[in-house]
Amino acid sequence: MNQYHIHVRGLVQGVGFRPCVYRLATEMGLHGYVDNSNDGVLVVLQATEEQKDCFVRALPEAAPAVATIERIDVETLPATTTYDCFEIAPSRSDGNEITRISPDIAICPECLQDRRRQPHRIDYPFINCTHCGPRFTIIKALPYDRGVTTMSDFELCDTCRREYADVSDRRFHAQPIACNRCGPVYTLRDSSGELERDYRRLVERVASTLSGGGLVALKSMGGYNLLCDADNAQAVARLRKLKGRYAKPLAVMYRDEATATDDLALTDEERRALTSWRRPIVVSHERAHHASWLNEGYRSLGALLPYMAIHYDLFEAAPRLRRMVVTSANLSGNPIVIADGEAHDQFDSQVELVVSYNREIYNRIDDSVVCEYDGLCRPVRRARGYTPEPLHNLQPTEGILAVGAEQVSSFAVGKHDDILLGQYIGELSCRENLAFFEESFSHFATLFRFTPHCVVCDLHPDYAATMWGERYAAEQHIPLYRVQHHHAHAVAVMVEYDLEGEVLALCLDGTGYGDDCTIWGGELLRCSRTRYRRLSHQPYLPMPGGDVAAREPWRMAVSLLYSLYGEAMPLPPDFVERVGADRIKLISRLIARRINTPLSSGAGRLFDAVASLLGVADYNRYQAEAPQKLEQLADESVTKVYPFDHNNPLDISWLVVAMVNDLRNGVSRGEIAMAFHNTYAAMWCAEVARQAARQKLSRVVLSGGVLQNRLLTNRLMALLRQVGLQPYLPALVPCNDAGIAVGQMAVAAAWLERSAILKTD
Numbered sequence: 001m002n003q004y005h006i007h008v009r010g011l012v013q014g015v016g017f018r019p020c021v022y023r024l025a026t027e028m029g030l031h032g033y034v035d036n037s038n039d040g041v042l043v044v045l046q047a048t049e050e051q052k053d054c055f056v057r058a059l060p061e062a063a064p065a066v067a068t069i070e071r072i073d074v075e076t077l078p079a080t081t082t083y084d085c086f087e088i089a090p091s092r093s094d095g096n097e098i099t100r101i102s103p104d105i106a107i108c109p110e111c112l113q114d115r116r117r118q119p120h121r122i123d124y125p126f127i128n129c130t131h132c133g134p135r136f137t138i139i140k141a142l143p144y145d146r147g148v149t150t151m152s153d154f155e156l157c158d159t160c161r162r163e164y165a166d167v168s169d170r171r172f173h174a175q176p177i178a179c180n181r182c183g184p185v186y187t188l189r190d191s192s193g194e195l196e197r198d199y200r201r202l203v204e205r206v207a208s209t210l211s212g213g214g215l216v217a218l219k220s221m222g223g224y225n226l227l228c229d230a231d232n233a234q235a236v237a238r239l240r241k242l243k244g245r246y247a248k249p250l251a252v253m254y255r256d257e258a259t260a261t262d263d264l265a266l267t268d269e270e271r272r273a274l275t276s277w278r279r280p281i282v283v284s285h286e287r288a289h290h291a292s293w294l295n296e297g298y299r300s301l302g303a304l305l306p307y308m309a310i311h312y313d314l315f316e317a318a319p320r321l322r323r324m325v326v327t328s329a330n331l332s333g334n335p336i337v338i339a340d341g342e343a344h345d346q347f348d349s350q351v352e353l354v355v356s357y358n359r360e361i362y363n364r365i366d367d368s369v370v371c372e373y374d375g376l377c378r379p380v381r382r383a384r385g386y387t388p389e390p391l392h393n394l395q396p397t398e399g400i401l402a403v404g405a406e407q408v409s410s411f412a413v414g415k416h417d418d419i420l421l422g423q424y425i426g427e428l429s430c431r432e433n434l435a436f437f438e439e440s441f442s443h444f445a446t447l448f449r450f451t452p453h454c455v456v457c458d459l460h461p462d463y464a465a466t467m468w469g470e471r472y473a474a475e476q477h478i479p480l481y482r483v484q485h486h487h488a489h490a491v492a493v494m495v496e497y498d499l500e501g502e503v504l505a506l507c508l509d510g511t512g513y514g515d516d517c518t519i520w521g522g523e524l525l526r527c528s529r530t531r532y533r534r535l536s537h538q539p540y541l542p543m544p545g546g547d548v549a550a551r552e553p554w555r556m557a558v559s560l561l562y563s564l565y566g567e568a569m570p571l572p573p574d575f576v577e578r579v580g581a582d583r584i585k586l587i588s589r590l591i592a593r594r595i596n597t598p599l600s601s602g603a604g605r606l607f608d609a610v611a612s613l614l615g616v617a618d619y620n621r622y623q624a625e626a627p628q629k630l631e632q633l634a635d636e637s638v639t640k641v642y643p644f645d646h647n648n649p650l651d652i653s654w655l656v657v658a659m660v661n662d663l664r665n666g667v668s669r670g671e672i673a674m675a676f677h678n679t680y681a682a683m684w685c686a687e688v689a690r691q692a693a694r695q696k697l698s699r700v701v702l703s704g705g706v707l708q709n710r711l712l713t714n715r716l717m718a719l720l721r722q723v724g725l726q727p728y729l730p731a732l733v734p735c736n737d738a739g740i741a742v743g744q745m746a747v748a749a750a751w752l753e754r755s756a757i758l759k760t761d
Contacts, residue, residue, distance in 0.1 A: 003032075003079040004052050006043040008059070010070035011100040011389070013144040016130025017041055017067050018088050019172040024062045025086040026167065028055060035089035036143040040100075046083055064131060066105055066277060070392075088173060101136055101144065101447070103385050104221050104365070106279040106307035108132035110170060115309060120159050120179040123199055125186060125309040126357070128177065129170045132277070136388055137222050137363050138176065141447060146175040150360040157182035184359035186219075186310070189344065191352060203310065206353055207317035210324060214352035215239055217329050217343055221308060222365035222384050223336030224329035224343045226351070229321060233293040236325060242350050244332035248622040249295035251281045251302040251367065253326040255315040260303050263287060263323075273370050273377040278385030279307035280368035282377065294325070297616075297629045302369060310355075328366050333427060335436040338364040363443055364436070365423045373710060374717045378731045380708060382410070382738060383424045388444070390418040391495055391732060391742060395529075395749040399453030401441075402748070403469040404741035405485065406460070407623060408705070408734070409433065411441055412741035413450045419495065419745050420448060424738060428464035437468070456481040456748040458488070458740065460513035481748045485512030486523050486704070487532045488743030493701035493730050494529060495746045502528045503728075504535075504697050506688060506716075509704035509737070510550060510604025510624070519543065521602025521704070522650075524687060526695055529750035535691050538650055541605060542597035544587045553608035553626040554579045554618040558587045559597075560609040561660075564653055570660050574615055603706040606652065610659070610676055614669045624705065631709050634677055635670035642679040649686035655679050677711045685719035692725055701728045705736040 008017070013036055021034040021043055030051060032044040045052060052074070060069050108131045114121055121127050128134070141148040156164060160179055163171040171177045178184065188196040188205060196202045206216050206227075213235045216227045226243065228235040230252045240246050254260035257275055264284040266274065274282045281302040295301055304326065306312045315321060328336040329347065337343050338361040347354050369381040379386060397414025404410050409425040422440050426433040444450060457469035459482050466482075473480035489512075490505030505525040514520035515534070522538025542559050543549040549556050554575070561569035567588065576584065591597055604627060611626035612618050616633055620626050642658035645651045655676070662672050688700055700720055707713045713729065720727040733739040 001046055001048060001079060002052070003077050003081075004043075004045045004047065005075045005077055006045060006052075006056065007040060007073040007075075008043065008069060008071075009040040009073075009100075011066070011068040011102055012041045012063075013101065013142075015066040015102050015105075016064045016170075016172075016174065019130055019167065020062055020064055020067075021059070022086060022088055022167055022172070024055065024058060028058075030055065031083035031086055033083065033087050033089040036145070044083075046079060066102060066131065068100070070100075100390060101139060101142070101388050103136050103278070103387060103389060104134050105132045105277050105385075107309055107312075108277075112309070112312065118179075120157075120181055122180070123313070124178075124180045124183065125199060125313070126176075126178050126184050126359070127309060128174060130172065130174045131170065133174075133176050134221055137361050137365060137384075138359070139447065140362055140443075142449075144175060149175060150362050151176045151178070154178060154183055154359075184357045186355055186357045188353055188355050189348065191348060193348075202355065203313045203317050206355060207314050207321070209352045210314065211318045211321055215242065215350070217347040217351050217354045218310070219340070219343070219356045219361075221361075222363070222367075223338045223361060224347075225326050226329045226347075228325050230294060230323040230325045231291060233291075236293045239325060239327070243327065243330070245327075246621065247296070247625065249298055249302060250325050250327055251304060251369075252294060252323045253304050253306060253311065254323045255321070257305065259322055260305070264301065264303055267372060269372050269375060269377050273372075274303065274305055278368065279304060280370045280379070280385055283369065283371040283380070298632050300632070304367065326367075333430050334432045335426060336364055336366050363423070363440070368424075371708070371710065373707075373713045374729055376731050378729070379734050380736065381424045382421065382734055387423040388420055389732075390415075390420045392498070393417050393419050393495055393746050393749055394498060394500065395746070395753045397745055397749045399451060400456060400745050400748050400752075401450075401452040401454070401469075401472075402456045402741035402744035403465040404744070405458055405737035406463045406465055408737040409437060409465060410738045410741050411437065411444075411465075412745050413441075413444050413448060413452075414745055414749065415448055415450060419742050420444065421733060421739075421742055428468075434464055434468065437465075452476060452478060454479040454481060454748065454752075456483055456744045458482065458513065458744070459484050481751065483744045483747045484515065484532065485740065486520060486525060487527055487747060488740045489703035489735075490525060490527050490532070490701050490743065491529050491746045492733060492739040492743035493703050493728050495742055496730055496732050497701075497728050499699065499701070499728070500529075502526060502697060503699040503701050504688060504692055504695065505532070505701045505703070506684060507704045508603040508684075508702075508706035510602045510706070511600075512602075514601075519598060519600035519602055521600060521604055521706075522606070523601065524684075524691055526691075526697065529746055530754055535695070536650060536687055537601045538603060538606065539652055540599040540601050541609075542591045542594070543600045543605065544590045544597050546596055546598055550605070550608070551620050552618065553612040553620060555587055556605050556609035557612035558584055559591060560606070560613075560656060562588050562591050564656055570664070572613060572615070572663055575613060578615075578618060603704070607706065607709075610673075613659070613663070614673060616673075624708075627706070627709065630673055631677070631711055633670055634673035634711055635668070636674060636711065638671045638674035638678070640671065640675040640678060641682050642675055644679060644683050644686075646686055649683045649690065652683075655683070674711070677709070678715060681712055681715035681719055685716060685723065688720060688725065689723045698724065699726050699728065703730060703735045703739065707735045
């Protein structure tokens with residue numbers, strides 16, 4: 001009989017893994033113990049070699065569905081202690097190691113049933129088990145135990161304590177375990193200050209308010225949400241006014257999968273994502289467009305299903321409520337509200353009801369958003385249900401802090417060879433979001449025992465993240481490294497697919513500070529983790545008014561045509577009527593005289609220009625409104641590709657002339673929009689294939705916010721495969737700037753490893 005130390009690493013805490021190990025070992029008649037350690041789960045087993053092998057083989061199959069086993073290490077030691085049984089030992093918190101932390105998990109079907117049959121949990125809204133419930137939002141430190149979560153204030157009743165200790169119970173060692181007698185409770189406050197604490201009456205009042213066209217602020221898993229009936233145009237308009245979000249599409253929570261299917265043409269992949277334990281917002285095509293107040297100008301809609309018990313209860317109490325708007329409770333651009341006092345201050349006089357509960361949200365987090373590209377649902381916004389899942393890196397990342405980019409901000413911290421990407425934060429030029437950035441980084445540093453050894457940031461000198469990184473590095477007296485924006489985009493994809501060596505990188509976005517101090521955004525690079533070379537790029541266009549041109553696409557439309565035609569530019573008559581001849585003339589003069597007209601090769605600016613010329617949008621009221629609506633306008637049945645110069649594929653003059661001619665000839669704008677997408681994809685495919693032959697490379701990574709365009713990306717991926725290339729599109733982190741921190745960290749890690757090797761040599 002030997003003694004084995006079996007070390008399991010991965011997502012093995014907060015998901016019922018220790019109870020699973022206990023049951024497996026007990027069923028096999030083995031002795032020893034299992035406990036949580038900072039870097040995973042340790043199993044000490046007294047067994048024969050055959051029993052040990054059988055146990056290790058059975059462990060992955062027996063693990064809970066949410067668990068992820070990354071590695072199992074087995075060490076044979078002399079048996080110095082004899083164990084009479086198998087038990088769960090107290091968690092250990094020694095050392096600086098860390099384990100993976102579970103994201104928050106939607107309520108499971110078994111818990112929904114328990115709310116109807118367990119006497120102490122009848123209708124209890126905060127029911128959970130080892131398979132579901134809050135995790136990241138309530139945890140303060142590792143290892144994961146109740147005492148280091150925001151559930152520590154709630155002492156277990158005798159019944160819950162017995163369940164917690166009962167190996168046959170699904171709540172065996174479930175840290176947030178609670179019931180009607182001992183757990184958190186909801187409190188409702190109406191606009192007059194009246195309180196309601198009886199849960200059934202509370203739900204009835206909220207359901208009645210929603211059905212009657214009212215607004216409700218509800219404390220959700222990661223922060224407060226604003227709710228209203230999605231089919232009530234007046235209620236939605238009122239909610240938009242309250243948030244200051246007058247145009248951007250709103251997400252909708254459906255009663256159930258069947259109701260969602262009535263409205264949405266869900267693919268199998270979208271259906272899997274919609275019903276998964278992560279419960280993200282899934283962007284899918286509508287079968288018919290009948291509620292323009294939700295998503296004017298779009299054929300797609302963001303949908304999600306209930307993920308907390310109260311969501312199910314509200315639909316049950318309001319039989320006629322098919323779907324409701326569920327959006328973050330905040331002023332436009334600010335972080336989601338988590339503090340009860342702040343919620344009451346902001347919303348008591350603005351909504352009919354504010355519903356809170358007496359458990360603290362420690363880590364604020366918004367809903368995640370996914371969209372299907374090239375057959376897989378990939379994150380557009382990585383937050384609840386995904387954070388803080390790490391990515392593995394080929395080089396050590398310990399002590400590296402990557403501060404990310406500006407508009408779609410996420411930071412990352414390095415631990416061993418993992419990259420821990422923070423949750424979606426928002427635009428850092430907003431003071432409140434910068435405070436959210438600092439708060440989240442502080443929590444990550446504590447939670448993951450992170451001590452920064454260096455900081456890595458973007459090249460752009462005016463990014464709030466860059467300036468913060470510079471200050472922080474100076475205060476901590478640690479080195480600061482700068483990584484070019486598109487190099488970071490490319491390497492983020494390399495990290496996800498464990499790519500080594502050199503690749504081609506197609507980076508399409510709106511803004512990235514270039515080596516030549518111009519604005520890049522339509523680039524083909526040859527790059528490795530340590531270096532890159534710009535092979536080709538989209539032609540530069542002047543940006544009249546600088547950053548203003550990114551907010552006013554009509555300026556880029558004038559720039560595009562003026563650059564090709566000069567004063568004789570053939571602007572569509574309706575464009576001139578909308579914008580005004582005088583303003584067009586003024587912008588033309590700015591371009592001619594090169595006054596405040598920085599150059600940009602950004603793909604996003606070209607999409608802006610085309611969108612404005614086709615009358616889709618002359619102003620971006622929110623980020624990328626014009627390009628997104630251009631995609632929605634496109635007639636997907638059109639296969640036309642405009643002619644272009646295959647010897648110089650990125651010469652966009654052919655494309656612009658063809659579009660202008662089609663406009664003059666009365667071709668439908670939906671056809672022109674689709675032909676533009678087809679041609680733009682074909683042009684880049686031709687350029688990538690040309691450079692691939694020259695560079696003798698076949699792997700192509702794709703990244704950048706423009707690749708959130710489903711039509712463009714699906715077409716590009718297919719075309720690249722047709723010419724024998726292997727494209728890689730990110731699937732774990734967003735292709736937009738939220739993935740930049742991953743690339744920044746991996747580049748810095750590679751630089752540091754190379755530097756260490758050179759010093760050794």
